[in-house]
Amino acid sequence: MxxxxxxxxxxxxxxxxxxxxxxxxxxxxxxxxxxxxxxxxxxxxxxxxxxxxxxxxxxxxxxxxxxxxxxxxxxxxxxxxxxxxxxxxxxxxxxxxxxxxxxxxxxxxxxxxxxxxxxxxxxxxxxxxxxxxxxxxxxxxxxxxxxxxxxxxxxxxxxxxxxxxxxxxxxxxxxxxxxxxxxxxxxxxxxxxxxxxxxxxxxxxxxxxxxxIPLSRLPPPNDPDVEAFVLDEIAKLVEDAKDDVVILVDACAIRHDARQEVNELITKTGYPAVSETYERYGGIYVGSISRPDIKEKVESAKLILSVGCLKSDFNTGNFTYSIPPSRTVEFHSDHTKVQFAAFKGIGMKELLPLLTARLEPTSEIARKIPVPSFTAVVPAETDDVITQAWFWPKMGTFFKPKDVVIAETGTSSFGILDVPLPDKSVFVSQILWGSIGWTVGSTLGAAFAARDIGLNRTILFVQELSVMLRHDLKPIIFVLNNSGYTIERFLHGKERKYNDISNWNWTALLSVLGDAEGTRSKSYTVKTKDELSALLDTASFAQAGKIQLVEVMMPKHDAPRALIQQAELSGKTNAYVAI
Amino acid sequence: MxxxxxxxxxxxxxxxxxxxxxxxxxxxxxxxxxxxxxxxxxxxxxxxxxxxxxxxxxxxxxxxxxxxxxxxxxxxxxxxxxxxxxxxxxxxxxxxxxxxxxxxxxxxxxxxxxxxxxxxxxxxxxxxxxxxxxxxxxxxxxxxxxxxxxxxxxxxxxxxxxxxxxxxxxxxxxxxxxxxxxxxxxxxxxxxxxxxxxxxxxxxxxxxxxxxIPLSRLPPPNDPDVEAFVLDEIAKLVEDAKDDVVILVDACAIRHDARQEVNELITKTGYPAVSETYERYGGIYVGSISRPDIKEKVESAKLILSVGCLKSDFNTGNFTYSIPPSRTVEFHSDHTKVQFAAFKGIGMKELLPLLTARLEPTSEIARKIPVPSFTAVVPAETDDVITQAWFWPKMGTFFKPKDVVIAETGTSSFGILDVPLPDKSVFVSQILWGSIGWTVGSTLGAAFAARDIGLNRTILFVQELSVMLRHDLKPIIFVLNNSGYTIERFLHGKERKYNDISNWNWTALLSVLGDAEGTRSKSYTVKTKDELSALLDTASFAQAGKIQLVEVMMPKHDAPRALIQQAELSGKTNAYVAI
CATH class of the missing domain: 3.40.50.970 (Thiamin diphosphate (ThDP)-binding fold, Pyr/PP domains)
Structure with missing residues (x-):
């Protein structure tokens, strides 16, 4: 057993x-x-x-x-x-x-x-x-x-x-x-x-x-006969696909406590892995707004082992998820789907280790499958303006292992799609629900949790700011000041006043919220690429010894590539038909 | 007709x-x-x-x-x-x-x-x-x-x-x-x-x-036969009560568009009127936390004409409303209750003018009924501390006709109970729902409405602050800084840390929220009675030409009389029984 x-x-x-x-x-x-x-x-x-x-x-x-x-x-x-x-x-x-x-x-x-x-x-x-x-x-x-x-x-x-x-x-x-x-x-x-x-x-x-008596975290055991049958079916599909197998991982794998099982499946079997919204391995697949090499790799694969995937419009490129069920095995917490057949009660937590053991012997072949390398190069732009295209790869160079990176719904959650994250870092974003303002509180909770489990810095892209101060938490907060709701501008109302917001004096905010002496916080405004680069290179800044807020001035109508593509796709289904 | x-x-x-x-x-x-x-x-x-x-x-x-x-x-x-x-x-x-x-x-x-x-x-x-x-x-x-x-x-x-x-x-x-x-x-x-x-x-x-075709605001007409019957019943009760009739008015009279009808009932019939939570006439009746003279007057009356009353724990002194139905006529938007008998479909909007006409001839007698005068005297305290007992009557002297006064649930909504308001002023508070933070947004809406209908200043006792700045609204905001949730302290956990809040730098807040130059707002901190008195007497302050925020430093464990009494009553029913 x-x-x-x-x-x-x-x-x-x-x-x-x-x-x-x-x-x-x-x-x-x-x-x-x-x-x-x-x-x-x-x-x-x-x-x-x-x-x-x-x-x-x-x-x-x-x-x-x-x-x-x-x-x-x-x-x-x-x-x-x-x-x-x-x-x-x-x-x-x-x-x-x-x-x-x-x-x-x-x-x-x-x-x-x-x-x-x-x-x-x-x-x-x-x-x-x-x-x-x-x-x-x-x-x-x-x-x-x-x-x-x-x-x-x-x-x-x-x-x-x-x-x-x-x-x-x-x-x-x-x-x-x-x-x-x-x-x-x-x-x-x-x-x-x-x-x-x-x-x-x-x-x-x-x-x-x-x-x-402890509370039981695990689902009821899989039925051994059904499990053995499912395992054979999957093994046959893997064999038929030969060297053209891709593993796709989404948040539910983590939520249902199968991180270790998934990690072992990936490392021991050697198949290329693509993670969507939580942890990154080869990159991120989001349907037709994926980077072309990843899109090609996933969509052309003969077999996709899809672990804990949830498909919404914002993580599938508005449902342009081109993966037919006939080429997919879906692993869920309480059921498994092999092509069109669903097997109730066969959960991934127990099934994945068995599958790993079954596939491990062929890992030599699997490791030879080419994987598109996922790197983000900081573009050589000649002007001073901090553009979205420059900002996100630049931030990628600032991230360190075990950092917790939190992105607000909007330009941040889309911009970060094209940036690889370091090993053991944790990326948190609210892709499906998409409630603007969520990072405010979420960062507070994430920073506490990171302290509990020994993670590194907490880095937020976008207020519980006063509570963070009181509890001596030290997140780095990037406020991308682009004069309003850029994500909404790209969906509708590019020049509309309703997408404007009041211009706050962000760098004075932490002082107001309880750090009058400036001993527990530091705030910065950066207007040019050089200013931001210099700040990121400053050792005391990178050490994150106090709560830090960086207001980054960016153009109003600039947006990350993925957001522009998403907005075009959303615009089609969400049209306000003027007759 | x-x-x-x-x-x-x-x-x-x-x-x-x-x-x-x-x-x-x-x-x-x-x-x-x-x-x-x-x-x-x-x-x-x-x-x-x-x-x-x-x-x-x-x-x-x-x-x-x-x-x-x-x-x-x-x-x-x-x-x-x-x-x-x-x-x-x-x-x-x-x-x-x-x-x-x-x-x-x-x-x-x-x-x-x-x-x-x-x-x-x-x-x-x-x-x-x-x-x-x-x-x-x-x-x-x-x-x-x-x-x-x-x-x-x-x-x-x-x-x-x-x-x-x-x-x-x-x-x-x-x-x-x-x-x-x-x-x-x-x-x-x-x-x-x-x-x-x-x-x-x-x-x-x-x-x-x-x-x-306009939308119909009025309820369906009252049935004339039933209405005539109800009118006779009420008139008989009034006659039997002789000169001992009190009119009790609550928010629903306003909500259901019967302000004018109620005003005429009061002014033309001459009976003493007591308003609970919205407009004030003789004072406020809130059960056993009422001022003793008002409590006595209401509870001893032979007949109470109760218009649009809603009874909750916070406006009845935790249900210590000592008015038996046998001595009450209740007027509602869609029904009338005479003692124990309910008459469906007989709404106050039509009924009240008929009642006024019926009772007007005896107004000479009614006007002789003594009414406890509702005044609030600023107590002569010898120390400098801004106490609750001193603060509320003092604020009473600052109010002017047509002011809109908004009180947050907590010390403010209770403190203001003992202060008479000027003619045509509007008092707004969320007595029943009691959501702390409600005044934040509510003041914004109230200030817009006040501008629409030509009211005077908007005065708030307690953030949409940035939106108020943007739209050039000019409320006066009193932040009563007593180091935490005083209302909760009186209910439970007097010295508990969970009732503490972070000490914000309030006077810098408006600057952060969009008025960096200080041209559209002004903030003050007052620590003594003299400082507050001097500020209230300053003409430029009283004119309310820009958005003004006054942080009033008050003792942590001081509370208005009515709140202390309410907390004692609530504590009894809300006990955390330690066995």
Whole structure:
């Protein structure tokens, strides 16, 4: 039995033991409050930060958080940023989850766009809401933060649309099992879950027995007969394709905890690999806006092993993904698709190691397949203007291994497509959901997670700036000042006023947000290529010893190549038909 | 027939004509685009500003807005602030509505808390969303801003919880009737409505015939027989109560367009009036946290005529509203309640003028009823510290007629309870929904509305600051710096760190947000009573010729009287029981 299969079996055993625990309802010798039970589970999941905003229905629970030895409270400026921060934390800190705590109604609804983004992009986030007491929820008085019409369930109904699992805690006897159920859904299905914590249950005491059994992260084991059949099918296709196989990797491979399995598949089998939106190997495939050599390589391949891929308009070049199912094997967390045939219950976590073992013997042949080299050359432009074409390759030279690079939806997320990233660096962007402003909070969470797991600098391309200052985080923030919403200009309204924004005095911002003396931050404005180059070469800047903000002045109508192509494609389907 | 009844009948005629128009589907001689049809209706409703954030699914419609002669686009910093601004606009600009335009998914979800607040507090707001084309909504590709699972209806499902009426436009032939339906619901029911505008329908041409018929603002006419019966019942109760009648007025009287009717009831009948949360006459009744003289006056009255009252915990002193139904007549927009008997369909708009006429003959007696005078004396404190007890009466001396005064949920909304406001001034606060941060956007909308209808200064107690600068609005903003969430401290966690916030350099903020030269704004910090007094007495300050921000340093644990009492009451029902 493989170690992977053994882990899956152990997970199944733990699940069954927890089910038994629920039925037997043993009274443990060491009672624990429901609030601390939840915190103990979060600690087991390696959560070290809880994001959110205090509100009258969550203050009691916050006492427990503040008193907790390993989980810190990070008070955010607003709930949306808190949700973004929890999302950023979960993306960077694999094997853990993000947690956002809000109050009833006003708080949770302010966070809902951030939660929906985590749903869309498969990020495991616990959406925890402090709510009125169970008695108030039954008697339904016209409390503040209510709609005034007695509908106390309106917020949870809204949340149902953006979470994979929900629990409205109402009974101390089932609270532990309910907490375990939603947390298990969160970690195994890699999507947000919704949990309400009524004021009167926070300090209720329950048995701590269940805490001895860990929550099962792994999906149920694959059926061995089906798995063997699938493996044979894939091996046959690989053999038929001879030396023309490409591995395509997307974010879901990471979200479902299969990074190591994918890495081994790539390194041990030797096939060329192309990663889309998260980690880079040979480059990025985004349909017809891919670089021509990558596009050619992927689309002409006889067989594509596609691991954890999600296809949206923004990562497929508006659905110009020219890969027919007949030449594709898709690996997902809970199923596998071989050409047109779907195999339910055959997850990649267990299947990939078996496939790697099967393909390893032919790796000598595979390693001979030519791979287009992915490099970005800084163009020799004669003028001083910092153009998009010059900026992104230049930034590529500044990145170091283990850096966390975060790109805002817009020119940044498109510009960075053409830049290779160093080894073990982490790239984070919200390609599918595309909520402008997401990086604001996300960088805060990502910077905390990077500190937890020993990553290098956090570099942001685009505010939780004041919270970053307070917690002594030291991201480098690039504000690309091109006088408005350039991504929208390319989609529609190139010269329209609605795409303009107020010109802020960016370099004074950190001073206003809490660093009046300038001891914890430094801000710069660069207007020319030389100024930016000089700054990037300055050792003290590159060391990132304090929070740094760089305002980069760029032309209003300049955009990265990939964005221009995407906009042309989007414009066609999104036309405002004037008849 | 009264003029009010005639207006109601005319409204009924218009409604019927519009129904006929829908069935006959005449092709007008002057076709109009669906986008411009909507704008024409908004213009008829006296809308002059549209709030929101540009996004790829609303850019085409934004072209029409930008080209519209009387409706201006106000681009906000984020969608939540845009929704708050639409709310503030609608509150101050009676007879109109607030409009917030967002994009599909990311935009509308960011705004949802603001919409829910407008629902809770009965504010008429149009929640307009630019969405993918009708074709895309049928084929459901994995577009950006989607959840990645094909559920294109998830956002409208969420919105249903927080709007009184919805329309998902999908057919040009029914678009005009659908627009009219939701707008009518918005103005007659005074709550948010939700309307989606697919990219491909914006420029579709339809008949403009319907625009000749105005939308009906008035509810259907009261049944004359029932109305006469109700009137007799009320008159009998008034007679029995002799000279012990009190009129209690709340926000819904304004929301449902009955300000004039209420004013006449008060002035012509001569009975003492107590207003709760919007306009002030004799003072404010908030249950057991009312000032003792007002509490006594209201609770001891033999009969209370309660107009448009909504009872929540924060405006009833946590439900300590000691007014038994046997001594109350409740007037609502669509029903009347006399003691225990409810009369459906008898609305206040028509009923109140009849009641005024009936009670006017006895006004001589009514005017002799003593009314506790509502004054606020600035206490003679011997120290320099700006206390809450001193601050609010002092501010009372600064207010002028027609000022718009906006108070944030927290110390401000409670502190201002004890201060009388000048004639024709408008007080705006979000008592029931209580979303901290609401004033940020709301002030922007309120300031625009105040300019539209010729009000005086806009005074805010507590950021859309940059947008205010851009549009040359000139509010006076009081930032009460008491080192954190004082309202939460009084509810729970007096010394807890989670109730602390970062100390911003407030007086440099406006400079950062676009006024680098300091020509359009001025900021102050006041630390003592003398400093604040001197500033308030400065003529150039009081004239409000530019945007002004005053940071008022106040003790951390000081709170207004009403807040301390409210917190004690809330603490009881909201207890975190430690067992």
């Amino acid at each position: 493989s170690s992977q299969a053994a882990s899956s079996l152990q997970a199944e055993v733990d699940r069954l033991r927890l089910q038994l625990e629920s039925l037997q309802a043993k009274d443990g010798s060491e009672p624990i409050t429901i609030g601390n039970y939840l915190l103990a589970r979060l600690e087991q999941l390696q959560v070290t930060k809880m994001f959110g905003v205090p509100g009258d229905f969550n203050l009691g629970f916050l006492d427990l958080v503040e008193d907790h030895p390993t989980i810190d409270w990070v008070g955010n400026c607003n709930e949306l940023n808190a949700a973004y921060a929890a999302d950023g934390y979960a993306r960077v800190k694999e094997h853990s989850i993000g947690v956002v705590l809000t109050t009833f109604g006003v708080g949770e609804l302010s966070a809902i766009n951030g939660i929906a983004g985590a749903f869309s992009e498969m990020v495991p986030v616990l959406n925890l809401v402090g709510v009125p007491s169970t008695t108030q929820q039954k008697t339904k008085p016209m409390l503040h933060h209510t709609l005034g019409d007695g509908r106390f369930d309106a917020y949870s109904k809204a949340a149902e649309n953006f979470s994979i699992s929900q629990s409205i805690l109402s009974d101390k006897n089932t609270a532990a099992a309910e907490i375990d159920r939603v947390l298990t859904d969160c970690i195994t299905r890699a999507r947000p879950v919704y949990l309400t914590l009524p004021t009167n249950l926070v300090f209720e005491k329950i048995s701590s027995e269940r805490l001895k | 009264s003029s009010q009844a005639a207006s109601s009948l005319q409204a009924e005629v218009d409604r019927l004509r519009l129904q006929l128009e829908s069935l006959q589907a005449k092709d007008g001689s002057e076709p109009i685009t669906i986008g411009n049809y909507l704008l024409a209706r908004l213009e008829q409703l006296q809308v002059t500003k549209m709030f929101g954030v540009p996004g790829d699914f609303n850019l085409g419609f934004l072209d029409l807005v930008e080209d519209h002669p009387t409706i201006d686009w106000v681009g906000n910093c984020n969608e939540l602030n845009a929704a708050y601004a639409a709310d503030g606009y609608a509150r101050v600009k009676e007879h109109s509505i607030g409009v917030v335009l967002t994009t599909f998914g990311v935009g509308e979800l960011s705004a949802i808390n603001g919409i829910a607040g407008a629902f809770s507090e009965m504010v008429p707001v149009l929640n307009l969303v630019g969405v993918p084309s009708t074709t895309q909504q049928k084929t459901k590709p994995m577009l950006h801003h989607t959840l990645g699972d094909g559920r294109f209806d998830a956002y409208s499902k969420a919105a249903e919880n927080f709007s009184i009426s919805q329309s998902i436009l999908s057919d040009k032939n029914t678009a005009a009737a659908e627009i009219d339906r939701v707008l009518t619901d918005c103005i007659t029911r005074a709550r948010p409505v939700y309307l989606t505008l697919p990219t491909n329908l914006v420029f579709e041409k339809i008949s403009s015939e319907r625009l000749k």
